[in-house]
Amino acid sequence: MAARFSSTAENVLEVLLLFDASRPQLTADEISQLIGAPRSTTYRYIRTLREIGFLERTESDAFRLGPRLLQFARLARRQEDVGVAALPIMEELCRQTRETVLLTRISNGHAVCIERVETSQAVRISFERGHIQPLHAGASSKILLAYAEPGLVEAYLAAPLPAFGMNIVTDAEQLREQLAEIRRLGYCLTESEVDEGATEVAVPVLDERKRLVAGLSSAGPTFRMGAQVVERHVQLLREAAGRITAEL
Numbered sequence: 001m002a003a004r005f006s007s008t009a010e011n012v013l014e015v016l017l018l019f020d021a022s023r024p025q026l027t028a029d030e031i032s033q034l035i036g037a038p039r040s041t042t043y044r045y046i047r048t049l050r051e052i053g054f055l056e057r058t059e060s061d062a063f064r065l066g067p068r069l070l071q072f073a074r075l076a077r078r079q080e081d082v083g084v085a086a087l088p089i090m091e092e093l094c095r096q097t098r099e100t101v102l103l104t105r106i107s108n109g110h111a112v113c114i115e116r117v118e119t120s121q122a123v124r125i126s127f128e129r130g131h132i133q134p135l136h137a138g139a140s141s142k143i144l145l146a147y148a149e150p151g152l153v154e155a156y157l158a159a160p161l162p163a164f165g166m167n168i169v170t171d172a173e174q175l176r177e178q179l180a181e182i183r184r185l186g187y188c189l190t191e192s193e194v195d196e197g198a199t200e201v202a203v204p205v206l207d208e209r210k211r212l213v214a215g216l217s218s219a220g221p222t223f224r225m226g227a228q229v230v231e232r233h234v235q236l237l238r239e240a241a242g243r244i245t246a247e248l
Helices: 002-016 028-035 039-051 067-097 139-147 150-158 172-185 227-247
Strands: 055-057 063-065 100-107 110-117 188-191 198-206 212-221
Touching: 002 028, 002 039, 028 039, 039 055, 067 100, 067 110, 067 212, 067 227, 100 139, 110 139, 139 172, 139 188, 139 198, 139 212, 150 172, 198 227, 212 227
Parallel strands: none
Antiparallel strands: 055 063, 100 110, 100 212, 188 198, 198 212
């Protein structure tokens, strides 16, 4: 059954991949010829794609990509745009804080660093651009989990939580309490959760509907991140996150 489903899914995806700039519209007969499938089978694939909004019928009785795919395209573009919009703001934030600044987002149930601006001061932060880490590890990740969709949060808490670092919480109920406190405060503060001797402060970047877009954080050695410094970083991070939202 699994093999049959996989084969069907591949064939349906093959239909979608037929559409490009040179072929924005295709008839059922054209699709049938291009994928080498009988018309009855082709119509079944088309019906499936129309039902989920991936294809729509045109006035000329052909088919084109549907509105559901446009939603995915906008989402992908927004995730690409956030790094572009954020980079100059992050560079300014790095100059203000004199610490490393990170931009993160959720990808396949993990936190991924999509942009990073280095400080000129000596510091060792292991979360490099393009790297991934668990959503419960460090402020730059945990801020994403705190503001993620409830369904994602519950699914994440239902799975085993690996002990990624020395101070990371691996008890689901304790982590749930931490996430509630992060949302109450509006920021996340962690110490030595991923990198020993490092303190990290993070705030969410939200869109105009208050939905999570990314996480913005600053990180540096704990000896440089006293209470007053952390308080200043929180204020600067919030201001920067607001500017990123406005740019988007």
